[in-house]
Amino acid sequence: MPLAVDEVKDRLRGVAAGLLTPFDENGEIEHWKIEENAQSLYDSGLRSFLAAANISEYHSLTQNERVEVTEAALDGLPSDACVLAGVGGSTASAQELIRAYDRLGVDAHMIMPPDHTYVHEQGLLDYFDDLASVTETPFVPYIRAFEPSVDFLADLTQLENVVGVKYAIKDPVKLGAAVAAGSDDVVWVNGLAEPYAVSFWGEGIEGFSAGVSNFRPEVGLELFDALTAGDWERARKLRNICLPYQNFRDRTGQRNTLEGAISVPAVKKGLELAGYHGGNVREPIRSLSPQEADEAEEIYYQLDDDIDHLVH
Numbered sequence: 001m002p003l004a005v006d007e008v009k010d011r012l013r014g015v016a017a018g019l020l021t022p023f024d025e026n027g028e029i030e031h032w033k034i035e036e037n038a039q040s041l042y043d044s045g046l047r048s049f050l051a052a053a054n055i056s057e058y059h060s061l062t063q064n065e066r067v068e069v070t071e072a073a074l075d076g077l078p079s080d081a082c083v084l085a086g087v088g089g090s091t092a093s094a095q096e097l098i099r100a101y102d103r104l105g106v107d108a109h110m111i112m113p114p115d116h117t118y119v120h121e122q123g124l125l126d127y128f129d130d131l132a133s134v135t136e137t138p139f140v141p142y143i144r145a146f147e148p149s150v151d152f153l154a155d156l157t158q159l160e161n162v163v164g165v166k167y168a169i170k171d172p173v174k175l176g177a178a179v180a181a182g183s184d185d186v187v188w189v190n191g192l193a194e195p196y197a198v199s200f201w202g203e204g205i206e207g208f209s210a211g212v213s214n215f216r217p218e219v220g221l222e223l224f225d226a227l228t229a230g231d232w233e234r235a236r237k238l239r240n241i242c243l244p245y246q247n248f249r250d251r252t253g254q255r256n257t258l259e260g261a262i263s264v265p266a267v268k269k270g271l272e273l274a275g276y277h278g279g280n281v282r283e284p285i286r287s288l289s290p291q292e293a294d295e296a297e298e299i300y301y302q303l304d305d306d307i308d309h310l311v312h
């Protein structure tokens with residue numbers, strides 16, 4: 001039974017882990033690993049989970065695979081966990097995915113950023129309306145990789161199904177303006193993970209999606225507690241220990257100029273080092289090179305030490 005709207009909002013006021021998709025050496029999905037990762041992350045205290053999300057390699061999954069990875073996440077989690085599933089593409093495909101997720105019993109749909117070359121803000125609002133016409137399940141639109149206006153963001157918060165906005169634009173001023181202009185009834189979630197947790201909090205963010213906390217959840221949970229308590233000094237210290245690994249994720253990798261190219265395999269490496277399942281990636285992402293894997297390990301063990309000093 002999906003969570004009620006108020007419960008979904010409550011879970012958004014926390015740390016949301018992305019459930020990565022572990023692929024075997026042939027690129028096949030190992031569903032049991034998603035289930036086990038979800039169980040272990042829940043046991044560590046996390047209560048919000050993003051299935052078939054950006055970081056789950058949403059764009060490399062077929063429509064059926066999106067449904068199957070979401071089902072694996074739900075299978076691994078008790079009913080008080082909040083599972084948000086990624087939805088995107090054409091109106092018809094997105095509606096089909098929403099219906100399939102609803103049959104599984106997801107708690108909310110995370111509407112992926114538009115992947116069109118040309119987008120009209122009013123057209124995007126129409127798109128959300130059309131998607132809402134096939135479901136009563138709450139929506140959390142994911143705002144990333146495009147630069148919408150404050151007016152658009154405010155209008156978005158007025159849509160009936162929208163209970164939260166996942167904001168992943170590196171612009172805290174726009175965030176503050178949008179929070180002030182939008183409905184008081186939605187929960188703003190930081191989609192840029194720990195590095196932005198402190199600055200975005202000051203602008204009205206109430207929860208954040210995990211970066212390092214995808215594989216070391218204790219650091220995100222402590223950071224969330226520090227933010228909630230207004231203990232800015234501790235929050236900054238916790239944020240700071242996440243930065244080396246997060247900065248590593250931002251890198252281009254070898255023979256490539258696009259930033260963040262190693263982000264997903266870096267998180268998968270972190271999962272493995274922390275005792276969770278990582279697995280391979282699918283194209284167009286590439287695995288870490290042996291040197292990058294060594295570097296990830298070095299940065300991870302520094303993080304591990306920092307967590308020992310600060311958290312335990």
Ligand SMILES: N[C@@H](CC=O)C(=O)O
Nearest residue numbers: 018191193209210211
């Ligand atoms: N926080 C995630 C993205 C959103 O889910 C990340 O760090 O990549």
